[in-house]
Amino acid sequence: MKKIWLERLFSTMLIFFALAIYIQTLHFGKSITGPAFFPSCLAFILFACSAVLLIKTFMSKKDGDDYETLVFSKKAIATIGYFVVLVAVTIVVIPYVGWLLTQMILVFILEFTLGGRSWKRACIIAVIGAIVIYLIFEAGLQIHLPLGFLES
């Protein structure tokens, strides 16, 4: 993806975000000391700044901006997408499976797939790593990390 397209996409999303914030503030009246005034001012500034950046992408190609640079390849996006999905699934399953098992599985997958280790080595790292971190938090720092179904 070229930088110019990402810049346009990002600025457009920020404009929509500013509009969404402004709409949210409409419920609270317009008193300058009320809860809506400050966020609506911020939404206005955000809208204006994002619009300036968006317009700039259509105007200033000749100003030496590196808009034509490739910001990331398809492979990079696929790898990051895979990582995001992995973390998202982890967040979903932690309450049920518990920290210890989830961390083991997460570290194993990360080391095996992204770290390029053999499954045996990834397995050893996952088990030792998860147990050590769990013990540091549970015994050392007195922070309870739920074990999910293992607790019942």
Add this chain to the structure above:
Amino acid sequence: MDFFLGILDSCLHIITSDIIFYTILGGFIGTIAGSLPGLGPSSSLALFIPMTFFLDPMTGIVFLLNIYQGTMYGGRITSILANIPGDSPAIVTCFEGYPMAMKGRAGAAMGISGFSSFFGGLIGLAGLAMFAFPVSAFAIRFGPAEYFGLMVFALSCIGILSGDNPIKGVIMAIIGLICGAIGHDFVSGHIRLTFGMVDLVDGIDLVPMALGAFAVSELFFGIEKGGEVQFIKMKLKLSEMYPTLDDFFRSKFAIIRGAIVGFLIGVLPGAGGTPATFISYAIEKKVSKRSKEFGTGVIEGLAGPESANNASEGGALIPLLTLGIPGSGGTAILLGGLMIWGIRPGPMLFTSNPELVSIIIGGLLVGNVTLLILNIAFIPFFVTLLKVIRPYMNSSVTTLCLIGCYASSFNYFDAWIMLAFGIFGYFGRKLDYPMAPLILGLVLGPKTEDSFRQSLMLAQGDYSIFFESLISTVFLSIGLLMIFMPIMKYIFKKLYKTNAVL
């Protein structure tokens, strides 16, 4: 005088109690974290804040401060040995440090950079001890209007100084301010900007946001790049760690100049260590008789910026402790950490809790000495440890981020916030949006809005209150000028071009 005796007393208390263990541990963790490319002061502090919750506030604060201080030392290790800066202020260290290492003088480079960091840190702390009280005595007279002016000034400095594109800095500060406004409005009791999500009623916490914007986004970059750090092959002996007398002779004025420059730049909100190191390097290049040799391993070019980097830390703590204004992403997270313990930095801190201020300065002083020892005597150990840790960075940082998020609130929703800000931070950084103003906006947002609304309530809606006192007028004028200056500059540039064509 009592204040200086208090600092001395705090140093003795730290040395004779178990706080010394956490001082050394903080420095050790900070050095390692600072030397790992990607884990700068902000990510390191965000990762370790949740781990301080089980400590008493004094110990926790000293521990965090020494992690912060340790990152300043650690950044140089990979700069010198692998030509990869651990954090952004260590970029300049690569310019002379790596060529020195290539010439077989890695030990001297590590040694002089360690001593320079120590001296710079010492000058920064001396400046902090000397100027913090007068600044807080001045700031104690501030009313809400003056505070609002100060906040606008700080946010504009931060937005503008923190990136090549000032508008992007301002955008990030605004997003941070919006995030700070999410949830309960404590004046009216209304729930704002939650988009119907119950989990957002209490607002967005600093820890998940900072972890996402700094640590998770950095993870994405690490995953994208792949590869491992290659250190140059060398033998580091303790006897070779110390610079020669000639090295000291050559770099003594560079160290002093760097310390002064670093301290002065560190005081400016938003400036931080990175500009301090670049300016110090430029000065050394200008004044040196060997300016043409710069880039080939000139020791003054290494010593000055290293000293400036650590001195800037003491400078940055002045606005943080006296006015409650953080000067960088790292100090913003530090401020968040202090607030978690119920400590509100500002002028009142010096009258209501002077012991805490002296503990902070004392903790940094003792930490500075322990860091010098750690960074001179244990360099071979650090290098070995780095080689062991580095390949497991992705999985260990992912795990620590998830647990850190959970431990800060015992709420799984924060992990989603972290992931969202990680994705936002990754795309934002691809487009050169600076992340520090985002955190600073979140931390300063509530105070900015409170002072704005309090002022208008006092003046019954009359905006002229912001221009009634000289202090608020000056701060607001400079702040607004800094916000609009880049836009005016752009317009003038366009007009000038048009006139030139005509």
